[in-house]
Amino acid sequence: MREALCVKDLCKTYVTNKRQNNVLKNVSFTIQQGELVAVMGPSGSGKSTLLYSVSGMDRPTAGEVVLSGTRITDLKEKELAKVRLTSMGFIFQQMHMMKNLSIMDNILLPAYQADKSRSRQEINEFCLALMRKLGISDVAENDITEVSGGQLQRACICRSLINKPEIIFADEPTGALNRSASEDVMQELNKLNQEGTTIMLVTHDMKVAAKCSRVLYIVDGNIRGELAMDGPDSQEKQRERKLNNWLIEMGW
Secondary structure, three states: OEEEEEEEEEEEEEOOOEEEEEEEEEEEEEEEOOEEEEEEEOOOOHHHHHHHOOOOOOOOOOEEEEEEOOOHOOOHHHHHHHHHHHEEEEEEOOOOOOOOOEEHHHHHHHHHHHOOOOOEEEEEEEEEEEEEOOHHHHOOOOOOOOHHHHHHHHHHHHHHHHHOOOOEEOOOOOHHHOHHHHHHHHHHHHHHHOOOOOEEOOOOHHHHHOOOEEEEEEEEEEEEEEEEEEOOOOOOHHHHHHHHHHHHHOOO
């Protein structure tokens, strides 16, 4: 199995009113191709900053990030923007959909911006196939205000996949959803992962993290531990119990 993502000695420092705030401190880890990795930790521990720094949405102060052999921390802004558009998919708690576009057009937009090798017909057909797969093809022409939160987040998953990315980054992808919609979204992410998609997600939800293959625990900008979960066939309650006991040991 090859490395999808390698993070080495990553640091992120903010300076506010001449005071230095070291949000990430020499963080190192790897994610193998096909893994589904959760990042957990208390509020203010650096979870989202880590996600933004390794995905190129924010520039780290020091350290390196290698995505499928490319050291993205060395790239110029234009090159980095292209990598984000073509090699990464993003899912957020706040879904960042454009209000003047339909659900389908929101999903299509990144592909129209990025892909010159596929015709618009091919892109549209692929988009509809994704929407059918996630059960939202019936709301393709709806405005974003005319669908449920769960449907909207499924549309975000479709958008994250439209350019066939190497890795998906998700920041609290179920944070704004009720429990039923959260379960549905995680079921879809698990299916994608089982089909080979690499996913790194930030979550505070133990039920979400228990469905992942590995959990990283971050405190005060440091990775304090990691837990390999049992296989997908293991009992859900058993996985949650294992994770809960480990989080207690970590000081959750």
